[in-house]
Amino acid sequence: MRLGNWLALFVALVLAAEIARLTRQRALRRERWRRFFKHRTTSWGLGILAFLAIVALAAPLVAPFGPGDQLGIVDLRNHPPSWAFVLGTDVLSRDVWSRVAWGARVSLGIGALGALVAVSLGTLVGATAGYYSRWVDALLMRGVDVGLALPRIFILLMAVALWDGLPFAALVLAIGLTSWLGTSRLVRAEVLSLREREFVVAARALGAKTGRVIFRHVLPNAAAPIIVSAALGVGNVLLLEASLSFLGIGVAPPDPSWGSIIAEGASTIYTAPWTILFPGLAISLVVMSLNAVADGLRDALDPREEAA
């Protein structure tokens, strides 16, 4: 680590803390968002997420080396953490911190994109099923039942086996396509109760087209469960990607995702435990933060709490 990297890291840390503090400050002005920060873990979660997102964006600044740089295969293999290599080096003499920092782009990127695909699809299917009800509903929801019966890791394993490995975009798509089922059920339940409400009936009576009713009147009022499941979804997708990459069928080495770094480090855990320790902690931190933020969102957006 050079001085510039430490400086960049410090700036990232300050920036993240500041983002968490500012959000909290602004939020405290409004009753609903005060509940969001009821637990201190929410602020911490927000700060950690902000920090790792900044690290991902600023990877070239905070990481002293490139993710694939082999620094000296003879004398710098499995080097324990030191001032020069803060998280140590792996069996191919690559700097673990640099790989974790660059890997944040891949892991967080897949998490966000995969969750985006999943939540969009889930919302679309759930809204369609809930709004049209009857046979459309029956058809879609029985489809969801079938999907939920197959643990998605098995679907993904089959897809990988049959298609001989998936390129990055296909991997994101495959993860997204297998992760929307829960969201669609939530959204359907919400829409089902909303469609009978007066303002929706009124909009329909005034002649609003179905699409407009769904997107302008129904869905904005169903935002709460969608937002919460998006927050949880990013964590789930991240875990799924890490598991697949760990099994060697997700992000292919040498590209660093947190899962694939662990996969490559698994063979040397006894001699160089730092190669698996830190990327795993990164995954846990992100998922934990997302869970904490989702808890806060649930508190903030729950209409029942508003009445209380």
Next chain:
Amino acid sequence: MMAWLVRRLVASLAIIFAVVTFVFILIHAAPGKSCGQIEFDVDPAVCDQLTKQFGLDKPLHVQYWRYLAALAQGNFGYSFSLHRPVRDALADTIPFTLQLAGAALVLDFLLGLGLGIYQAGRVNRLPDVVLSHATLFIYSLPTFWLALILMLVFAEEFRWFPVGGPNDAILCPVVDSLYCVADRLWHLVLPAATLGLVGAAGTARFQRAAMLEVANQDYVRTARAKGVPERRVVLRHQLRNALLSFITRFGLAFPFVLTGAVLIETIYAWPGMGRLAFDAILTRDYPLVTATALIASTVVVVGNLLADMLMGVADPRLRVRASADVEIATA
């Protein structure tokens, strides 16, 4: 009640049938010919013969019918990589997965329920706050990473537990004694703990919330007001009702354990179905992959059915409503 049960049963069978169909479509939608023209330079005549031998020249609906007929007879096909019927491979591995999953689920439910109830009795006091943070952390751990860490600490560093296989590799394949039963349990500790701890953390969080949800109900307040002992209020009034939402979680535990089994068994060299599925991927052994996927989905469906039945037993309201034939299927 009976009619409702029959309906759930039929629905479950329909789901399994749909999964079978989905798997069939997935296989046939995949690119590639029936014999590996890409990898190997196969004589076209041999290729034709193989195609014919496996019935792959028949129209799709005939193949589909044959596939269904074979499955109905419990014939999952022949594994390319193991050179043995898939059914035999499954019969060898499923008991190991059952042992792992069973131990993990027991730990998950006992520890999770216990913690959840304990925490709900002390909301926002120190033990609850500490446990809340701990369960949030453990719940967020990737299972495969926790497996590696536990292995590193308890197998390598302290040498308390063995890793690598389900048994003492030298003695137990030969002799069959009480020692080997104990040995199996000893080997089971780390894999089951990995899966069980992550599950238990989730269960504890869930159960704590469920207990608190019930805590504000009128009947709990009434029970306290009329002087029912606290222990009885918690166990009979709160827990009895909070268990209803726990049953839903019980159904969801099956997919979690199956997914975990693929990773955990691979890491701990546990010769179960999860590892079989993973090895099948590496060798592109389609019959084996699809068979494990089908078994997994059957387990999930049966788990849901079990949860539904438990719900019917535990919630008297359902029995009444079911006889009135109100839609209560998946809540």
